[in-house]
Amino acid sequence: MTLSLPARQTEAFSEFGLRSNFSFLEGASHPEELAVTIARLGQRRFGLADRNTVAGVVRAHVAARESGLVLHPGARLCFSDGTPDILAYPKTRTGWGRLCRLLTRGNLRAEKGVCTLYLQDLLDWGEELNLIVLPGTGPALGDPESGDEQEENLRNLLRHLKSAFGRAVRLALIPLHDGHDRIRLARLARIASAVRVKTIASNDALCHDPARRADQHVLTAIRNHVPLDRAGRLLSAHGERHLKSTGEMNYLLRDYPGALTETARFAGELSFSLDELRYQYPDEKLGEGTPQDHLARLAHEGARTRYPDGVPERVERQIAHELALIAELDYAPYFLTVWDIVRFARSQDILCQGRGSAANSTICYCLGITEVDPIFADLLFERFISPERREPPDIDVDFEHERREEVIQYIYERYGRDHAGLAATVICYRARSAAREVGKAFGLSEDAISALSGSIWGWSSEAMGEREAKIAGLDTADRTTRQVLDHAARLAGFPRHLSQHVGGFVITRDRLDEVVPLMNTAMEGRTMVEWDKDDLDALGILKIDILALGMLTCLARGLKLLASHYEEPLTLATIPKERPYVYDMIQRADTIGVFQIESRAQMSMLPRLKPENFYDLVIEVAIVRPGPIQGDMVHPYLRRREGKEPVTYPKEELRAVLGKTLGIPLFQEQAMKIAIVAASFTPSEADRLRRAMATFRRVGTIHTFQKKMIDGMVGNGYEKQFAERCFQQIEGFGEYGFPESHAASFALLVYASSWMKALYPDVFCAAILNAQPMGFYAPGQLIRDAREHGVEIRPVDINLSDWDCTLEEEPFDPARIAPRHAGMRDVIRTRNAVRLGFRQVKGLSEADMTRLVEMRGAGYDSVRDLWLRAGLARATIERLADADAFASLGLSRRAALWAARALDPAAASEHLPLFESAAGPSPETEAGMRLPAMPPGEEVINDYRYLSFSLKAHPLSFLRDRLARQGIVPNQHLETLRTGRRATLAGLVLVRQRPGSAKGVIFMTIEDETGIANIIVWPKAFERFRGEVLGARLIRVEGRLQNESGVIHLIADRIADMSHELAWLDADHDPKAADIESLARGDEVRRPVMENRTFRKSGALATRKLKAASMAPAADVAAGKQSPTPLSGPAREAVEVMPKGRNFH
DSSP: OOOOOOGGGGGSOOOOSBOOTTSTTTOOSOHHHHHHHHHHTTOOEEEEEEETBOTTHHHHHHHHHHTTOEEEEEEEEOOSSSOOOEEEEESSHHHHHHHHHHHHHHHHTSOTTOOOOOHHHHHHHOTTEEEEEOOOSOSGGGOTTSOHHHHHHHHHHHHHHHHHHGGGEEEEEOOOOSSOHHHHHHHHHHHHHHHTOEEEEOOOOOBSSGGGHHHHHHHHHHHHTOOGGGTGGGSOSSSOOBOOOHHHHHHHTTTOHHHHHHHHHHHHTOOOOGGGOOOOOOOOOOSSSOHHHHHHHHHHHHHHHHOTTOOOHHHHHHHHHHHHHHHHHTOHHHHHHHHHHHHHHHHTTOOEEEEGGGGGOHHHHHTTSOOOOHHHHTOOGGGTOOTTTOOOOOOEEEEETTTHHHHHHHHHHHHOTTTEEEEEEEEEOOHHHHHHHHHHHTTOOHHHHHHHHHTSOTTOOSOOOHHHHHHTTOOTTSHHHHHHHHHHHHHTTOEEEEEEEEEEEEEOSSOGGGTSOEEEOSSTTOEEEEEEHHHHHHTTOOOEEEEEEHHHHHHHHHHHHHHHHSOOOOOTTTSOOOOHHHHHHHHTTOOTTOSSSOSHHHHHHHHHHOOOSHHHHHHHHHHSSHHHHHTTOHHHHHHHHTTSSOOOOSSGGGHHHHGGGTTOOOSHHHHHHHHHHHHOOOHHHHHHHHHHHHTHHHHOOGGGGHHHHHHHHHHTTOOHHHHHHHHHHHHHGGGTOOOHHHHHHHHHHHHHHHHHHHHOHHHHHHHHHHTOSOSSSOHHHHHHHHHHBTOOEEOOOTTTOOSSOEEEEOOOOGGGBOGGGGGGTTTOOOOEEEEOOGGGSTTOOHHHHHHHHHTTTTOOOSHHHHHHHHOOOHHHHHHHHHTTOOGGGTOOHHHHHHHHHTOOGGGOGGGSGGGTTOOOOOGGGOTTOOOOOOOHHHHHHHHHHHHSSOSSOOGGGGTHHHHHHTTOOOGGGGGGSOTTOEEEEEEEEEEEEOOGGGTTOEEEEEEETTEEEEEEEOHHHHHHTHHHHHHOSEEEEEEEEEEETTEEEEEEEEEEEOGGGGGGGGSOOSHHHHHHHTSOGGGGGGSOOOTTOOOOOOHHHHHHHHHHHHHTTHHHHHTTOOOOOOOOHHHHHHHHTSOOOEEEO
């Protein structure tokens, strides 16, 4: 029941037993929802105490501040020794530090995600905390005939705590609505009176609204790993554990009015606010004098290095300007911290580069933190540091992803784990994970759960609906199905657990675990804080991003190969600039593997934008983002660049803001400048606008600036329509827009990787394969691209390969370059082949392969020689044979497998002294041994099984005759067709991309033996063929050709899953092989028994099965719809080894 209250009563009650959904899988409301509801109830303050964590308090604090409320942050201490739960609220800043130390102790003694606390921990760290003991929800205290033992235990606990903490201890009175509240509450009041502690009112709320009760039940079932129909007493027996008004609590605890007023006294004792957590920079003793003096000295020394012909006067002025601002804001220690980290990385030959708003800083450039000259790019330092904002600067530094751990451990070693920790990332339920968890809670079968979650695109956060249920074969009219969909939709976005940030580091002068609790991560040797980057930003706590970037690893490896094989000792800074042949390659969209511009969306843009210089690359990096696309900035910019639309400015004052981008805002900095110049925003207001853009999706506050901006522009003489369009463009940045400085830093790597690929495709191929996993494309596509550029790729071999891919001298033959890349024949300088490394073989360890290489000497002469000298396990040697790595010994895959299977450690005569000199025939040379050749199709299947690609042939080359009979043309045929012509293609699915900016459009890349084809699937086609798009490995696409500016796409209108056709790869097309396959079981000695391999039936039987598998869908394909086809064993095996395709957003 809800009672109306006089205004004067609203202070009579504050809820302190509140949990949010950061009590993972317990609370059923977001912290923001709790704050809004408390404001609606007319209460002024509240406490948030999540289970053994403070992970949600900053979000609640921000929401409370926006609603005019006061948040008291605390934690619900849940013990492992049987002690009842206790709410702990810090009274002072010291108390907050002690609470953080207490939670840190529990976190660090347990594995990630677990906090193990004992009562003694509270006794050790409980000073300056207000405590509320929760008596538990069991029935004993409500039964007059029982509960004596529980009463005595509670009494003893209260005495113990009171003797330690005095008046800071309270006992909670919580109505349980089980018919025994009068007895229970009276008993609790009597216990409190006897021990002389105050009682305090609470509803022990789990959510903000009673409608969330069912969701809370689902969370309980998920947490306890039981379906709802077996959860029983685990679920709350009533729906009253939600936020209640003061009137309701007055009514429920009408016999104990003092318990309600005690909440006000309790709150009055809590003076601590999260706003007190001001950041303190670590002391940096890196040189003589003050940090400011040392920074100035380093900046001027760096300037002389950057400008060896003399530092331009403009640069000197900019350095002086930046140093003055840094001194005013006392940021010098921060710059020195980042400089020291970068210095360490460079001393260890770790490639690194700063990016983000730090690229606006000339000092960062002179210190070597960033590589973009802000003077050259005309960037704005105030975007990085502003006296109006007075907030910590933000410097992001990328490091080689394989060596970043060295940098992380250096930071821990230098500053200590008490002063440094990684930021957290809140892992939230997305549509797919929510569907799985809720489906389990409702008892759906594993097949139904897999079908339901499999109908959802990638990591989509879009809510599920009837569409996905129908695809999964569920009846949408069924009540259970409806409940699963509803609960999964609400669960999406709920925090699931904390994980470590990709590289955000918090470094403090005082103890970090007195600012925020620390916890273990899943990786040994790391600790992290309980707050994510948004929490840290909201409190003004400094964070340095120590990020991993695969392309830096690729470039570092490539530069080393250039130095060792081409005598080109280059660095990122000395790579030749602005070479026309590099931009020619980019304009043709020949950018597979190139940083940032390898996606289908980027490659489609390149022939239209036609980058000619570095700044064009900056624009290219920034323009294909959800912000510019949804703000309708892309097409106007392209029309102006192509001369199809005049470049105009509504007012001349905007020319200075938008001149470089032809009058179209493409960067966040431009949005800020428009607000200042055209709408009369102050720099501080413009920065708030920037923040609103950055947090739009989570917080949605950008609309608060709409009226001010539009009215301001109209008042300054701009047309309202133009003002609304400007705001729409700015709003688009909320979906994800790049700052210009960030795009400039990335553009450097775009150029460097393009330069390396253009001149040295052998080096680029080896380097990017050695840097995997990274980027858009799997190794198979990178290898294919290198071969099309004339690079010879050589297979893995026990006598020739290392762990990494290497280069082997080989004269370059321009005739090997594919016709589509003919323009590169006079550019490419390669003179090496690429030898694939053991890292390409699935299931091999680097340690084993390092030993193989170390013991190789002049080479191994047999399988047994390798086994004896390298000391490898037989399973490892079998895997090498599976990968066909014994070619240098003249052994086929089958022969090598036979020899590997013959190895017997228990009976190895070589280990017995008596037989050491006895030379007998090895299995691979045994007289009379005749193994049949493996059919070519089976060779390719095994290549894909163990390498994920094949150098021998493409799977579709074996199917071309069958495909041709179905009217399917090779992919390269598209180059001969005109726009609008119909075509039918088939290929292995390599990539599916569904950008959030593309309004549901899916870009697919498929591959056959002649090349790749790019497919566009419109939303209507996707809905019709969703299962085929998401599930097919070999896909058939029929549609119309679109050729725009040399970019060729097929617009799909019919799609079919042809994966069953891959079964023909395992059919015996070789007549000689058919005799072997039809031998009786007794003759199987002629073919080795292979692990994870199914014996084949006769050739005739296999052919009949394949025909049966392929006939069923024919009618469906003709109708444009593919029905599921049961696959035979061989067919299923052939399908499963093929790549699934990579999904991207």
